[in-house]
Amino acid sequence: MSATPSVPFLRRVTPGGWTATAWLAGLLFTALLRIRLPGQEEADVLPGIVILRWDGLTMLLLATALALRGSVLLTRRPAAALRYLLVAAVIGSTPLGVTAIPFAQYLAVDVALYAIAASRPPREAGRALLLALGPVVVYLAVRLLSGWSVGTTGALAVALTAAVAWLLGRSEHQSRTYAERTRAQTAARAVTTERLRIAREMHDSVAHSIGIVALQAGAARRVIETQPEQARQALVEIETASRETLAGLRRMLGALRTEESGAAGAHPDEATGLPEMPGLAVLDRLAEVTAAAGLRVAVHRVGAPRTLPQEIDLSAFRVVQxxxxxxLRHSGAxxxxxxxxxxxxxxxxxxxEDRGPAHGRDREQNHDLTRSGDGSGYGLAGMRERVGLLRGEFTAGPRPGGGYRVTARLPLPAGATVR
Known part of the structure; x- marks a missing residue:
């Protein structure tokens, strides 16, 4: 049990933030290409005449405003955001005096294209790719029809880069989909396994109660005429056992709709020396077994002990176990x-509850409770399912002072009595 680790800084940046950063980086790269840096005899690219005038600077500022607007809309309206970025790339390329849209002006489009391909459905992602390649083709066509020189190789490089960004995004989308499907299937299997285990335990409990009812009914039938007092006592026992069984059935069996398939293996309690149907009465034995494995368990009982229904007693024990x-396995405590x-x-x-890793002991990193305190781990899923079947309340999460706390509140029927 451990607190949820903080999200790394780079994962906190939104796709729009990365897109805006890519646009500003492209502007910086474009400027550096057009000035003479230390160690150079001349700049790599001669600045065009337009870029040095007020109209060229105005177009660059307008393109930047459009790119930043598109970055803001990327998460909520990805198609509109991509259009803003494409218009910004065309306007930002115009005062540069280039024969094709430069890669630096298309860098933000590539980042947005990756984000859309990674997060949106296949059809929408495909439309985004076609939309991103359109301005490259149109830009070349306009220059050809105008009789101007055309940078075909540069345009092909920009288009290829956009296609690669899109393919990387689709690969990320497929990986996420597969991971989510796998987690859902694993969680469903965990819940089904827990339901089947509860069904087995309920079967044992009901069979035991019905056996008592059958024995008491047979005894009452034999002595009802000769010993009516004993017959009356037997009927009282039958009534008590029947009410307890019906209460357990109402709370649990209505939610168990699946049947167990295959042969059941050995009960896990057999290896620890616990009874087949344990309860809170054997917590001290559980503490002894756990202490032998290196974890000290302090058991505190508050309030007067009372006779608990078997299903509640068993479920409470399973939550503790x-x-x-x-x-023991994951916290390092x-x-x-x-x-x-x-x-x-x-x-x-x-x-x-525990207080977190002890000095010199490291917690296991791959732990089903380290994701969050809302119960996303599969061990928590089983406990939550068990408590939910009894109409109880279950919470799990980090403690304020460190460590982890699990709490289960199980409602008691009106017939529970103090011992």
Missing amino acids: ESVTNV DSCTVTVDQRDPEALVVTV
Whole structure:
């Protein structure tokens, strides 16, 4: 359990911010080509006559304003943003006295094209590519029809660069789509596995209760005429077991719609010496097993103990077990605290928290709880599903002082009694 790491600085920059930066970098590069730098006998490119006049500077300023406007619109209206950038590239190239749109003036278009291809559907991304290549072709056609010289090689290089940027964006889009699909499938499998495990546990619980009902009913039938008091007591036991079973079924079985396929493996509790259907009563045993693995678990019980329905007792234990396991495997902490709060007569609250990595111990970097405190990890998905089936509340997130905290609040039926 650990706090979510901060987002790197470069990832905080929006696509519009990168586009604006690319335009300004292109302007700077264009200016550097037209001045004599230290160590040069002359500038690489002679400045045109227009660029030195007021009208040339006005066109460059207008192009810059259009490019910045397009950068602002890139996230909300990508098609309109690309049009602004293309017009800016054409206007910005006009006072330079060039035979084709230079690469520096098209750099911002390439960045925007990559962003659109990476984030938009295939059809929209394809239209963006055609729109980006159009001005290059039109610019050359106008110069040819006017009888002016044409920089065909430079135009082909600009078009090729735009196509490469688009292909890189589509590759990024496909990678994101595949990753999202894989995460969704893995999360769905985790939820299904947890539902099937709950179904197995509920089957054991219901079978146990129905077995009691059958035995008590048989005993009552045999002694109902000779020993009516014992028959009455048996009927009371039947009523109690039936009510508990029905309450558990109403809360849980309605949400379990899938069937288990394949043979079930060994229960994970068998390896730790815990009972097949554990509960909060065996938390001390869980603490002993975890201590042997190097994690000290302090169990605190608050409030008067009470008899809990089996499904609530089991679910509370599973939440604690999963949370302690996450601390042991991923947090780097050497101790954690488990609190079982039974002061509220209407709910049971269990809390598991640690204080973060201990000195000299590093947490595991690939941890399903490090993404966020909203429960995106698959271990959290199982706990949230289990608590949700009982109409409870589940929260998980970093502690203010460091470390991580998991809390589950499970509502209790009216029949829960103090021991």
